[in-house]
Every structure is written in structure tokens, then in C-alpha cells.
Amino acid sequence: MRRSTSAKPGLTLAAVAVVQFMVSLDLSVVNVALPQIAAGLGFSAVGLTWVIHAYALTFGGLLLLGGKAADRYGRRRVLLLGLGLFGLASLLGGFAQAPGHLVAARAVQGIGAAALAPAALALLTTTFPAGKARVRAFGIWSAVNAAGGALGVLIGGLLTEYAGWRWVMFVNVPITVGALALTWRLAAAPPPARSGRPDVLGAVLATAGMTLLVFGIVRTDRYAWTSPVTVTTLAVAVALLAAFVYVEWSTAREPLIRLGLFANRSVTGANAYNLLLGAAMASSFYFMSLYLQRVLGTGPALTGIEFLPFAFGVVAGSVLAVRLGYRLAPRTLLVTGGLLTATGFAWFGLISPYGTFAANVLGPSLVAGVGFGLCLAPVVSTATVGVAPHETGTAAGLLNSSRQIGASLGLAVLGTVAHHRTGPAATPEALNDGYALGLTLGAVLLLGAVLVALTVLRRTSPPSRAGRTDDHDALLARN
Incomplete structure (x- = not known):
């Protein structure tokens, strides 16, 4: 007799953890390799942004459809399909011989990620429906998510310097094979209810x-x-x-998103905040990677290491957000985190072509990282306040989409503005001026996010300590 996926909770957790690590890794591993990718394939300064855009747009644009498909056709089946697409695209991207080849591979990677990410999270949710096991499972999932993003820049730098930029694409292939092997061993769940076509x-x-x-x-x-x-x-x-x-x-x-959801101020405010946050963060990673390598002359491996203070700041901010989450309202944390991150970005805007890591990067990395970490959990919890139980998955998917779309739009606008400021001269001084402007405008976007939190989101009280366990469980599930 066939067992359900819940009969193998450890295997399910392992498969989902590997998938989430890969998705988080891919969001950051490419950034450090961008200068080498541009030199190797002949990207223009503006064209290089499409290495990021192609992935973010298909991932963000198709994420809701991926969630609907997983619910309709089966989580395991959609997860296997997404993994196959993602692995194949990574392999082909590593062999790219022209800018268009890599951009196309990144777009297909985004399609695969849009299928596998919601399917993996849905598998975890159904396998661990309640209790301490659920808290532990989502705690592991969150830790792996953070680890993938943090290690991505380090791994990307090491691979780029010692193996070549193509390995930032190839690295996904063995991870995909491992995830496929784990997922294949999961028993198929009972056929899902099919209410309507996606x-x-x-x-x-x-x-x-x-x-x-x-x-x-x-x-x-x-x-x-x-x-x-x-x-x-x-x-x-x-x-x-x-x-x-x-x-x-x-x-x-069945629509991707019921438009009536936006009548909920929490949903609208959280997604507007998240869109601006995603726009600023994606741009900052892009500009700082180029600043460290093209202006300061730092090698890819050392650049990856120099991103670690930001990653450690995010971890510290996330831990602090959990500790403060039962003393301060989510709106307060969003305002505080947004202001801290904006301060870090404004500090980044003071970069100099004759600067150093210690003087121009370390301090703002820590400030911006802690601020960003403070924002992560509150924006997730806010996005599902007042949402009917059967639409919480849609609301969570919408939040992920808003960040990816914000990342692409923000990089498009700020990257173009920075390029215009730089002009035709590619001297370190000219490049520095463009990157500094882009980072300063990122701070302005974050101030806009703070304004959204103050004007759109309602004032609420912090959760009571009596409901701490249940609220923490729900928060992890939504994240």
C-alpha cells in the first residue's frame, strides 16, 4: 500500500530543505560573478542587469501560478517538474556562449523556481500540520533559507575566482540531482481536489x-x-x-489573485512595503558587488567574504525581531527596520573611489543588515492579517511575488539612473558616482516603504505572550 508523504516526515523535511537552500543560494550566488560574466560574454553595462531581471521576473510573475498548479496537480509532481527545469536551465546556462543564452537560461531557472518553491513549502505544511514538530520543521526551513542566501555570495566568490563564473550556474546541478533523488523517494499524496483550472x-x-x-x-x-x-x-x-x-x-x-484581497489594508500595505524593500535590496547587492570589484579592485573570493557582515547582520536582526515581536507591534518593527536599512544605504551612498572595506562597507553593511532582518518576519505576518484561511497561501505567494517584481523594477530604474550618471567613461571615479547615486536612491525607496507602513498599515497591539506558541507557529508557517 502506498504511504502518504506524511509517513516520511524526515525525508520530506530533507527534500524541502535542499530545495530551499538551492533557491536561496541562486538568488545571491550570481551577484559576485557579474563582472566576470560581463567580461566573458560581452554584456553591456545595462544589459548585465538582465541576468537578474530574467530570473526575478519569471519567478515573481509565475509564483502564484506555481502554487495553484501544485494544489491542483499534486505537490510532488510539480516539485519534480520544477527541479527538472531548474537543473536543466542551470546546466545550459553554464555552457552559455552569448548574453542571450544566459538570459534565456536564467528565465527558465525562474520558471522552475516558481514551480518548485511553493510546491516544496506546501509539502512541508501538509506533512507537519501542527505541534512542536511543525515549529521545529519550519525553524529548520527558515535557517536553511537564511543559510542559502548568506552562503551564496561566499560560494559565488570562491567559485568565480578559483573555478570560473560558469560554476555559479553549474553548482545548482548536483544540488538538483540530490533534491530529485530525495523527492522521488516520497510517496505520492492522494489526488488533490480540483476546484478549477489555473x-x-x-x-x-x-x-x-x-x-x-x-x-x-x-x-x-x-x-x-x-x-x-x-x-x-x-x-x-x-x-x-x-x-x-x-x-x-x-x-x-480560478484567478491567480482575488482582487478583493487588496481591500485589506494589511495585504496592500505589506505588499507595497515589500515591493519597495525588494527594489532597494536587489539594487544594493548589484551595486556593492560592482563597487567592490570594479572600483576597489577586490577579487571575487574576497568580495564574497566581504558580504558576510551584511549576512550576519540579517541573522542578528531576524533574531532580534523574534525577541521584540511580542513587545512591539509589527508596524513598529517595520518602521524601525526600514529606517535602519535606509540609514545603512544612505551611508553606502558615501562610497569613495579611494575608499576601503573597513571605511566604506563594513559599517553600513551591519546597519543595513540588522534593519533588513528586523523587517522580514513582521512583513510576512502582516501580509496575512485578516485574510480568510483558504486564502492565506495566496496571500503568502503574493508577498513573495511582490518582492521579486520589486527587485526587477528597482534594479531597472536605479541601474538605468546609475548608468546615466556614470556616462561613457568607465573610470573608477565615474563608476563610483553612478553606484553611489543608485545606493542613495535605494535609501529613498526605503523611506517610501516606511511612509507606507505609517500611512497604510493600521496601528495594532503586539501579540499577547499567552498566545506566543500558537502565534509563533503560525508565523513560521506563513514564512
């Missing part, structure tokens, strides 16, 4: 609209904002996004 058209419209919007913005390095090419591109992008809204409102299928 809204594929909505997912395609949203992803195409966002991609065209980013494309129009980054192409302003070649075509002015008022040129027919730019105006037409942006107009078509807006039309596609408007069509997405109409489809979500009128579709007979």
Missing part, C-alpha cells in the same frame, strides 16, 4: 507586462523617455497589465 492567461499577461515594462525602462540608455520606441513599449506594457487586471476580475477560472 489561470494561465493571467500569469502570462502579468509576466509579459512586467517584462516589457522593465525592458522599456532599461532601453532608455539608447532611446530617450519621450522617443516613440520607449513610449510605445511602455504603453504596450501598461495595456498588458491592464488586461491582467481585467482577466483577474472577470475570469471564469
Whole structure:
């Protein structure tokens, strides 16, 4: 007789942990290799941003569809499909011979991640429905998630310097094989209830609209904002996004996102905050990686090591957020974390072409890292306040999508502005001016996020200590 996945909780936890580590690793491992990728494949300064955009847009745009597909067709089946796509794209990306090849591989990686990430989390949720085992399982999941992001920059730097940039893509292949082997051993769960067909058209419209919007913005390095090419591109992008809204409102299928959710101020505020946070963070990783290597002349391996203080700051901020979470309201933590991170970014904006790691990077890395860590748990818990139980998964998926889409939009806008400030000269002084402007504007985006928290989110009291165990359990589940 076939056992359900819950009969193998340890195996399920191991499979999901490996998957989450890989997804988190991939979000950061490429950043340190960007200068070498540009030199190896001939990317332009603006074109290089598409190594990030291609992944973020397909991942963020298709994440909700991935969750719906996992619920309809089975979590294990969708997880296996996502892993296969992700591993194959990583292998092909490592063999890329032209910029377009790598961008296409990164886009397929994003599609695979959009399938495997929600399916893996859903498997974990159903395998550990309640109790201490659930808290422990989600604690391990959260730790692996943080470890993947923290180690990604270090691993990326070491691989780039000692094995070549292609290995930041190849490294995913053995991890994928291990995850596939673990997932294959899981027994198939009972067939899921099929309430309605997933809204594929909505997912395609949203992803195409966002991609065209980013494309129009980054192409302003070649075509002015008022040129027919730019105006037409942006107009078509807006039309596609408007069509997405109409489809979500009128579709007979199960929509990706019920528009009525946005009547909930917690949902709207948390996602607006998260979009701005994602925009600032993705841009900062991009600019600081280039600053350390192109301006200060730091090698890839040492660059990876020099990102560690930020990672340690995030861990410290996350621990502090848990300790303060039952004394301060989530809104207070979001404001405090946002202000701290903005302070760190404004400090980053003072970088100098003649600077050093100790003088220009270490201090702001710690401040921004702690601030970012303070934001992570409160924004997740806020995003599902007042949401019906059957829509909490959708609300959580929407939050992940908003961060990825924010990352791509933020990098498109700030990367383009920085490129215009740098101009045709690629001297360390000119590059420094562009990166400094981009980092300063990241601080402005974070101040915008703080303003959202103050004006959109309602004032609430901190959770009572009496409900600490249940609330902590729910928070981990949502994260």
C-alpha cells in the first residue's frame, strides 16, 4: 500500500530543505560573478542587469501560478517538474556562449523556481500540520533559507575566482540531482481536489507586462523617455497589465489573485512595503558587488567574504525581531527596520573611489543588515492579517511575488539612473558616482516603504505572550 508523504516526515523535511537552500543560494550566488560574466560574454553595462531581471521576473510573475498548479496537480509532481527545469536551465546556462543564452537560461531557472518553491513549502505544511514538530520543521526551513542566501555570495566568490563564473550556474546541478533523488523517494499524496483550472492567461499577461515594462525602462540608455520606441513599449506594457487586471476580475477560472484581497489594508500595505524593500535590496547587492570589484579592485573570493557582515547582520536582526515581536507591534518593527536599512544605504551612498572595506562597507553593511532582518518576519505576518484561511497561501505567494517584481523594477530604474550618471567613461571615479547615486536612491525607496507602513498599515497591539506558541507557529508557517 502506498504511504502518504506524511509517513516520511524526515525525508520530506530533507527534500524541502535542499530545495530551499538551492533557491536561496541562486538568488545571491550570481551577484559576485557579474563582472566576470560581463567580461566573458560581452554584456553591456545595462544589459548585465538582465541576468537578474530574467530570473526575478519569471519567478515573481509565475509564483502564484506555481502554487495553484501544485494544489491542483499534486505537490510532488510539480516539485519534480520544477527541479527538472531548474537543473536543466542551470546546466545550459553554464555552457552559455552569448548574453542571450544566459538570459534565456536564467528565465527558465525562474520558471522552475516558481514551480518548485511553493510546491516544496506546501509539502512541508501538509506533512507537519501542527505541534512542536511543525515549529521545529519550519525553524529548520527558515535557517536553511537564511543559510542559502548568506552562503551564496561566499560560494559565488570562491567559485568565480578559483573555478570560473560558469560554476555559479553549474553548482545548482548536483544540488538538483540530490533534491530529485530525495523527492522521488516520497510517496505520492492522494489526488488533490480540483476546484478549477489555473489561470494561465493571467500569469502570462502579468509576466509579459512586467517584462516589457522593465525592458522599456532599461532601453532608455539608447532611446530617450519621450522617443516613440520607449513610449510605445511602455504603453504596450501598461495595456498588458491592464488586461491582467481585467482577466483577474472577470475570469471564469480560478484567478491567480482575488482582487478583493487588496481591500485589506494589511495585504496592500505589506505588499507595497515589500515591493519597495525588494527594489532597494536587489539594487544594493548589484551595486556593492560592482563597487567592490570594479572600483576597489577586490577579487571575487574576497568580495564574497566581504558580504558576510551584511549576512550576519540579517541573522542578528531576524533574531532580534523574534525577541521584540511580542513587545512591539509589527508596524513598529517595520518602521524601525526600514529606517535602519535606509540609514545603512544612505551611508553606502558615501562610497569613495579611494575608499576601503573597513571605511566604506563594513559599517553600513551591519546597519543595513540588522534593519533588513528586523523587517522580514513582521512583513510576512502582516501580509496575512485578516485574510480568510483558504486564502492565506495566496496571500503568502503574493508577498513573495511582490518582492521579486520589486527587485526587477528597482534594479531597472536605479541601474538605468546609475548608468546615466556614470556616462561613457568607465573610470573608477565615474563608476563610483553612478553606484553611489543608485545606493542613495535605494535609501529613498526605503523611506517610501516606511511612509507606507505609517500611512497604510493600521496601528495594532503586539501579540499577547499567552498566545506566543500558537502565534509563533503560525508565523513560521506563513514564512
